[in-house]
Amino acid sequence: MERGLAPTKDSAATAVVGAGVVGGAIAHLLAKAGQRVVILEGDSVGSGSSGHGHGVVSLIGKDFRPGPHFELGCIGAEIYPNYVAELIEDSGLDPMYHRLPSLALAIIDEEERIFREQFELHKDRLELRWIDGDECRMLEPRITEDARGAVLYEHGQVDGYRLSLATARAVEQLGGRLEMRKLVGLMSEGDRVVGVQHAGGQIACQTVVLAMGAWVREAEAWIGWPIPVRPLHGEVLNVRLPGPRVRAFILTARHGPILQRKDGILLVGSLGGVTMSGMDVDAKHVFDPHDTSPPVFDLAAHEENGKFMIERALRVMPALEEADLVAHLAGVRPLSADRMPIIGPVPSMRGVIIATGHGTKGIHLAPITGRMVAEMILNGRDLAGVPTDAFSPSRFQPAVGIGA
Numbered sequence: 182m183e184r185g186l187a188p189t190k191d192s193a194a195t196a197v198v199g200a201g202v203v204g205g206a207i208a209h210l211l212a213k214a215g216q217r218v219v220i221l222e223g224d225s226v227g228s229g230s231s232g233h234g235h236g237v238v239s240l241i242g243k244d245f246r247p248g249p250h251f252e253l254g255c256i257g258a259e260i261y262p263n264y265v266a267e268l269i270e271d272s273g274l275d276p277m278y279h280r281l282p283s284l285a286l287a288i289i290d291e292e293e294r295i296f297r298e299q300f301e302l303h304k305d306r307l308e309l310r311w312i313d314g315d316e317c318r319m320l321e322p323r324i325t326e327d328a329r330g331a332v333l334y335e336h337g338q339v340d341g342y343r344l345s346l347a348t349a350r351a352v353e354q355l356g357g358r359l360e361m362r363k364l365v366g367l368m369s370e371g372d373r374v375v376g377v378q379h380a381g382g383q384i385a386c387q388t389v390v391l392a393m394g395a396w397v398r399e400a401e402a403w404i405g406w407p408i409p410v411r412p413l414h415g416e417v418l419n420v421r422l423p424g425p426r427v428r429a430f431i432l433t434a435r436h437g438p439i440l441q442r443k444d445g446i447l448l449v450g451s452l453g454g455v456t457m458s459g460m461d462v463d464a465k466h467v468f469d470p471h472d473t474s475p476p477v478f479d480l481a482a483h484e485e486n487g488k489f490m491i492e493r494a495l496r497v498m499p500a501l502e503e504a505d506l507v508a509h510l511a512g513v514r515p516l517s518a519d520r521m522p523i524i525g526p527v528p529s530m531r532g533v534i535i536a537t538g539h540g541t542k543g544i545h546l547a548p549i550t551g552r553m554v555a556e557m558i559l560n561g562r563d564l565a566g567v568p569t570d571a572f573s574p575s576r577f578q579p580a581v582g583i584g585a
């Protein structure tokens with residue numbers, strides 16, 4: 182790590198590294214509060230996981246662990262509509278958030294068991310109803326005759342790419358900056374960060390937010406603290422289906438989702454999500470947090486995976502036979518060792534905050550993460566009503582050799 186800061190006129194109060202939904206929401210809320218913010222992005226806005234996700238803002242399924250993670254999901258879902266309204270006002274761009282009835286649909290025994298369990302777990306907290314196959318088809322007639330039933334629920338969906346663009350645009354409209362530069366190191370004095378080193382120079386700042394998605398592990402050597410995050414490969418098909426709009430979001434446990442986007446595109450299939458990837462979602466850690474073997478970044482959309490996803494989706498909605506493929510996308514989600522986001526100050530270097538590891542739920546959790554980190558930076562405290570401690574980077578302790 183370099184010590185000291187060369188003379189430069191370039192400065193900001195906070196440098197946010199990464200222009201995905203998480204870095205974007207944080208930078209937007211800081212700029213809105215009047216902070217001088219710069220976002221550094223090494224590729225392009227929304228080019229990471231954010232531009233490749235389904236954008237589902239739902240609490241049904243096994244993505245959230247019971248406890249603080251689920252609580253964060255509830256608060257995150259609740260603030261979404263207001264956050265989007267603010268963002269549209271500040272950016273002039275629509276991230277296409279919309280709400281529809283949703284079916285957590287069972288067409289095989291295993292899915293029925295999973296979703297009946299989910300129904301029992303959440304029925305006192307969320308507004309849910311168990312409906313049978315006929316009721317599912319009354320809502321959306323193109324659903325297969327094999328449908329056994331579903332949890333009926335209502336939730337939101339948003340376009341992660343447009344959400345990233347809107348946050349970056351809002352930052353600029355509010356007087357902040359977006360610099361297309363890759364962060365290559367931090368500048369420090371003693372145990373305090375004083376700036377960032379990017380591919381084209383330096384920027385002096387008091388606070389650095391590392392919102393680098395699945396690439397965040399690069400920063401371990403700069404801060405001398407573990408950030409156990411790995412890339413979790415995922416794919417999705419974008420299709421156009423002739424005929425009327427699909428009237429519900431459809432989520433399954435083994436056949437992927439079918440999601441009507443606000444602009445009419447259908448998002449079909451999924452790969453690498455918690456129920457499709459075979460990971461043990463009940464384990465304390467889904468990978469060893471001290472494992473430092475190099476991560477595999479598979480950013481390709483594989484033809485055989487496309488076929489697998491469409492075959493599965495056809496079992497749910499045979500009418501998809503008529504659909505035209507618009508795009509087949511792939512990205513890598515930032516998965517933390519315990520599946521919960523890592524949000525908060527780094528114990529080893531004052532002024533550095535981590536905000537990543539949101540795994541399969543980063544689009545859902547971006548606005549609440551933005552509010553949490555903005556509160557830490559602007560007012561030096563945790564956001565009221567949010568179980569912040571559970572997400573602290575200090576829950577992962579260094580192993581010998583980190584940062585050496």
Ligand SMILES: Cc1cc2nc3c(=O)[nH]c(=O)nc-3n(C[C@H](O)[C@H](O)[C@H](O)COP(=O)(O)OP(=O)(O)OC[C@H]3O[C@@H](n4cnc5c(N)ncnc54)[C@H](O)[C@@H]3O)c2cc1C
Nearest residue numbers: 199201203223229230231234235237364394415543544545
């Ligand atoms: C197929 C699929 C489906 C998904 N479905 C959903 C869903 O339904 N709901 C949901 O909530 N989430 C979903 N997700 C997950 C969601 O996309 C992620 O959790 C979220 O986008 C993470 O956002 P982020 O900003 O942390 O990371 P990213 O979007 O990956 O952004 C990180 C950014 O940091 C930049 N960066 C990295 N290193 C540097 C550096 N050194 N210098 C400068 N910039 C750097 C990268 O270029 C990138 O732009 C899905 C993901 C996939 C792949």
